[in-house]
Amino acid sequence: MLYGSTYPRDIFAELNRLQRELEQSFDIEPSIRGIGRGGFPALNVGSTPQSVELYAFAPGLDPAKIEVNLERGVLTIAGERTDQPGTPAQQATVHLNERFHGRFKRVVSLPDDVDPDGVSAVYQNGVLHISVRRQQAAQPRRIDVH
Template identity: 50%
Template sequence: MYRTYTSRDLLSELGRLQRQFQRYANTPSSIRGDGRTEFPALNIGGTPDSVEIYAFAPGLDPKSIDVTIERGVLTVSGERSSELAGENRGEAVHIQERFVGKFRRAVSLSDDVDPTQVTARYVDGILCVSVKRRESAQRRHIEIH
């Protein structure tokens, strides 16, 4: 009749309650802004020719994603709608761990990128944004005479 919680179950349940509270209160995940609980998750890297940003956002319509660059800051924003079966029929939802709602992630770019040379594509739930580096910032081989 009564459920006995182990310490692992209790910590899992407390984590779920914290995430649920943060979602309803629209608060950041921690004081330090730990990106592991933000949506979409980001990977940022680079090549000698460009900066590459990957946003992991499965299940979105590419038209619902907005990518902008302003004053050296790349911003990815949009909204993920709820698609729970039965949600509109008044059925109760007991656990919802999938992020739903508006999102916004901002990344400061280095001074060596060209904000006019940006491409973005959304494939298999991953948004890939590539920002070319300025010609003057790219590596050059200088011949010695």
């Protein structure tokens, strides 16, 4: 290979790349296998006692075309990133193209105590931040007997 990345690729990254190319060639919706390492968009998921915080790193998206759904404790992020006009793919023979374009879908199972009415999503500077509030756990209380 005349042109290549100087960074080593592992076999799973290469398989993910091949799967994305096949999905794009045949206009197939990405599979749930994209949950693991190397999916688009890359995710950071963390939690606090009050909320679950998700960060999806997805530069170049139109916020109006991002779908975020929460159903039965499963959060889904879906959308499409189009090839930008003027990219090398349209002007020259491409030897290395690592920028993802096409439809995507990421699925994350959330803890049982999330509040489906307490979800907010903000897309800024190429990062989608989703915050899901946790429900207050029922606190034990003493009941007086009369």
